[in-house]
Amino acid sequence: MSRPLLGGACLLILSLIASKALAQPPQLLTPPFSEAPKPAKIALVIDDVGHHLRHQEFLDLAIPITIAILPGSPHATKLATTAHQAGHQVMLHLPMQAQGQQTATEAGMLSASDSLAHIELLLDYALQQVPHAQGVNNHQGSYLTEQEQSMAWLMQALKQRQLYFLDSRTSAATVAEQQALAHGVPTIRRHVFLDNQLQQVALEQAWQGLLELAQQQSQAVVIAHPHPETLAFLKAKIPLLPTESFQFVYVSELLN
Template sequence: MATAIDTLYRPLAGWVQNRRIRIKIGLVPVLCLWVLVAGGVAAWVLLVKDPYGGEPIIQASLPVIAPPSASPTPAHEADEAAAPVAAGEDGSAAPAGEHSQVKIITPGGASGQGQVRIIDVPNAPGSRVLRAAPEPRLVEKSRHGLLPRIAPDGTKPSAFYARPFDPAASNRSSAAPRIAVLFGGLGLSANLTSEAIAKLPAEVTLAFAPYGSALQAQVNKARSDGHEVMLHMPMEPFDFPANDPGPQTLLSTLTVDQNVDRLHWAMTRFSGFTGLANYMGAKFVTSEEGLKTLFTELKRRGLSFADDGSAARSRTREIARQTGIAFTRGALTIDAVPTQQRIDEALAALESEAEQKGFAMGVASALPISIERVARWAKAIERKGFVLVPVSVLTSATK
């Protein structure tokens, strides 16, 4: 009786005990089979030279297509044809090329061979393709790094790296007032730089300071999104050194060689810029010797200069005429007072300036409020009868 009761109240114990016996017996052939399979796979890997591990592959051959028999266009002629033509301060400019090369690969037929064709196709309306940087023909080695230079065929960085502009692509007539906006201080904050690149229209030009990390990557991102880029060069303010723009600042008290060396250092921080814009520099832009040193070197290297217009005593226009450098000057600082109301008022004043002269350039800093208000304003600019253009459209060889 006790055995029956024990069995009744311990049914699971007996099931587990019997199950263990069956499992042990059933696993023997399974384990043997597993060992055989694993051994076979190992032998295949060791003995068969198959880098694809047995994956299905397809082999196809493509013939080399000879270039057309017609004489190719010389490299320098192709560059000049595709590059935008710098405009005068009246805003005039010649149309830039609007075609891209596309490679088309046609799958092979019965023969198993395919064909490769390269054709020119029109870009989508409003498309503006910027060339990759650095272009080997437009750089030279220095002790600081790669310096921009004029190519042997005469191509200038100011034209090669500029954002193409075609007046015919705009819905407005060629006589419509043109407005350029230059945002400075990019590269100092990764978050603000990313925000400016993403939110501002591609026609807005971005000036990067020669500081910070991963500058070339940020510049490449800006240019891949269509933004023309300039170098924001630190220059001496009146209250220097109490107010210090940063390392390698151009100073009116330095020798020509010292300033040129500092300029070269800044120019090697990244590639792909059309020219320089002043970062601070209210005192330096009044120095005839300092400006002549700067502009002579910029002209020698095929670069332009944009004065932000903040210094009333600036002599940049006068020295630009003497040296013949491509130059433009800002009409006003959009975010001198960084509030929504004052920025909106400054943008309205910029429109008035453009209506009177036919062109105008405004300057702003990479502040969240500035980015937000300019991006909002730019959406309605064409409906008001204006054309938003990159800074290079307003620069010209000053007479």
């Protein structure tokens, strides 16, 4: 084949390729899929419930709430039943020996002198007064939660009864969470106390700290108490939280 014919053939082929390419619609590049960040989860626990029927007002907050009820309090059983029927989670707020306490200061309080059998007896009696309890957290207990043997026995009892444990961390030296994990008891710790001080500025600071911590570690457990000031504060703050950034859940949804 002569060079002019070869060159013409090449031009013909190139023109056919170009015309075919022009005939095809342009391909759009699809940007890589980016999943929206998941909201930080917050479990709100209301401690010390049971002394007043007005405590049930916390159940009207439009979020999941875990209600920690004191056994032996006048309205323990009624409030546990009401909370359960309203779809909220019930927790036994179990009294435990605090630093400086030599003897039990309230009925049913666990102390370092208790045997395993006595711990089980007190636990079962408390659970009878707080029906529907799915877990346990410590009321006071700054001394007892530091005692390895007592916590080991308590976790054995909770394991047998298929209950979880929330370490309220009333002592920095607590071994409760450690013993729960060692005995296969689902557990988590308290991260923030909301209302150690009831002044508005203190509540604001604790709330802001909670939100920052929840975002940092993707979840947080906050304990509050059934004070009128706390209820008013929560009623004002909760509706302002962006649902795409924060989600309220029950304690059982955050367990290790």
